[in-house]
Amino acid sequence: MGADRLVLPAARGSAGEGNEVSLSLRLAGLRARAGISEDRVASLEEQLERKVQALAASPPGFIRILFDDAALSKILDTASQLPDTPHWVILGIGGSALGARAVRDTLIPDRRQDLRILDNIDPDSMARAADQLDLVISKSGSTAETAAQLLFFHDRLLARGLDPWQHIVAITDPESGLLREVVGREGIPSFEVPSDVGGRFSVLTAVGLAPARLLGLDSTALIVGAQQMWESVRDGGRDHPLLRWVAEAHLRSIDHGQRCQVMMVYCDRLRTFGGWFAQLWAESLGKREDRNGVEVHHGSTPLVAVGSTDQHSLVQLFAEGPDDKQYLIVSAGRKADVALQTGSEGVHDDLGYLLDHTFGELFDAQREGTTGALRAAGRPVSELNFGELDEAHLGASFLFFQLATVLAAELLEHGGHDQPRPRQQQRGHGGRRQGTRASCTVNGCPHSHTPTLGERGRKGEEAGR
Structure with a gap:
């Protein structure tokens, strides 16, 4: 499938009046495998469109706050x-x-x-x-x-x-x-x-x-970019490329066991963006029960890789190992480029092919080569390009993945942005802990994995017996 360019309205703030905020998303498309058809994708896209309209009718906090001018002014x-x-x-x-x-x-x-x-x-x-x-x-x-x-x-x-x-x-x-x-x-x-x-x-x-x-x-520009992304998805209907990406990813995960979502970023600046995505995706989609209380143990495991570094550590596994992954190659407009000058031509004749090129050209060639190799191996590869690395594009990208996560959770039949069920139960036990376990409350972690000092001491005594 060809590239779908998400061109958003002109951004205010650092992006400048009249500048576009755009992301280019090239979808992996469907391989000719039994059970995955355009009709099934279309059915899921219709379901996701209904979910988007439900979010518009009753916005969750992470969308509502984007349009709370008073909250932004207070910050x-x-x-x-x-x-x-x-x-x-x-x-x-x-x-x-x-x-x-x-x-x-x-x-x-x-x-x-x-x-x-x-x-x-x-x-x-x-x-x-x-x-x-x-x-x-x-x-x-x-x-x-x-x-x-x-x-x-x-x-x-x-x-x-x-x-x-x-x-x-x-x-x-x-x-x-x-x-x-x-x-x-x-x-x-x-x-x-x-x-x-x-x-x-x-x-x-x-x-x-x-x-x-x-x-x-x-x-402000971070918020404006996110607002534009929300309006693009809200008004884009079932043909919006984000909905297509989520629908295809769901079918590959459920039908063919490709439950590992690899984000491979070809941009050092986006390394920790990948880490942010990994927590969002893993904690939102990893659930023991669906919304009806049925035990399902659903989830999609995120894996963040960095190009070209991990071409020399992970790509061998990606191309020739188990076919349990799907891939999103992420790149961005670069801030600078550096040329390899002809003054180095005397170092060694075999290195001459690098001269008169830039690091950017080499980097792009590495990314394109990896993408092509994975596709040749029959792996599902989508590509996302940030038009620029500025506040507006980053804000739009944050919301892109937040919405993708919520929509993926919808197809798994649970609430991706809700508090995990165990955390809600913990809230019912009252405020301060009374010799029980401490839990991760910042991000809604459902696990009670930090023993109190007294409990740790007892475990130490038991281990020493």
């Missing part, structure tokens, strides 16, 4: 009142870190030290953490990892003779949670994350927009 106003500091540290995990990291690395990769993101509690990393102003991102504040980091930095600031609450900013639920209690008690600045937006869908809330604004990026 920008709060950011403008914060101290002018060159360095920030984000304490968060899951969706509270992955979105901000993708924004930073895609748009300003040379400023990683200006926004450090601590999304793990590896003691080595914590011991080396710098004493900087902290941006604490947690939906409830009770996530064990983020809470421990907060206590650690609180102590470090005290040891330096500083008032910790003068150096901490919170991004949290507007009404409830431990961190909201601290905000109210200490009067520290805070950004609000809407209660109806789950962590993995929160990148276009203060979770991603506040760090972007603090780094001098155009948060």
Whole structure:
């Protein structure tokens, strides 16, 4: 199937008046395999169109917030009142870190030290953490990892003779949670994350927009790009290429066991965008039960690869290993190119074929070669190209994959953007833990996998017997 170019209305903000925001999506198409027909794809596209219209009639939080001008203004106003500091540290995990990291690395990769993101509690990393102003991102504040980091930095600031609450900013639920209690008690600045937006869908809330604004990026353009993508899908009908991609992927997964979704990015700036996608896809689609309570153990496993690096580690498996994967090759308009000059022609005669070319030409040839090799091996390969790497295109791409995830969940008959069932059950047990297990609350993780210190001690005693 040929390329479908998603040309969105002219963007405001950093994209500039009159500039197009466009993504080019070339679909893998259907292979001549029993059971997959155009009629079946068309039936799924009709189902997905109905789902899109249902989302339009009753928008979930991650769509509703895109059109909440007051919420965006509040984020920008709060950011403008914060101290002018060159360095920030984000304490968060899951969706509270992955979105901000993708924004930073895609748009300003040379400023990683200006926004450090601590999304793990590896003691080595914590011991080396710098004493900087902290941006604490947690939906409830009770996530064990983020809470421990907060206590650690609180102590470090005290040891330096500083008032910790003068150096901490919170991004949290507007009404409830431990961190909201601290905000109210200490009067520290805070950004609000809407209660109806789950962590993995929160990148276009203060979770991603506040760090972007603090780094001098155009948060408004991120939102505008996402708005344009939503309007494109909402008004595009069943023929919209996003719906086709989801429908084809579903049939390949269910009928032929191609349940691993490989995103191979040919752009270093998009490495961590791939990580953001992986959490969104895995946590949204990996479900034990469907919406009717039937045990199904559905899911699609995301795998992020980087071209051309992983041509030398994974592509052999992709082309000749088990046919249990489908592929999305992602590329983008590049910011710069570097030429290989003829002054190096004396290095070795066998290297002459590289001269008078650019790294961009070599990179494109590598991507095209890999794509062709996978197709020749009969693998289903789609291609997505970001027209540019700016705020508007990134915002549109975030929403593209959020919508793709929700639509994929619809075909699996469960709610992709809902809180997982175990997490909802945990909420019914009351607020603070009472010697039970701690759970990952930022991104709605359903697993109770962090034992209390007392429980860990008992397990240690049992192991020593």
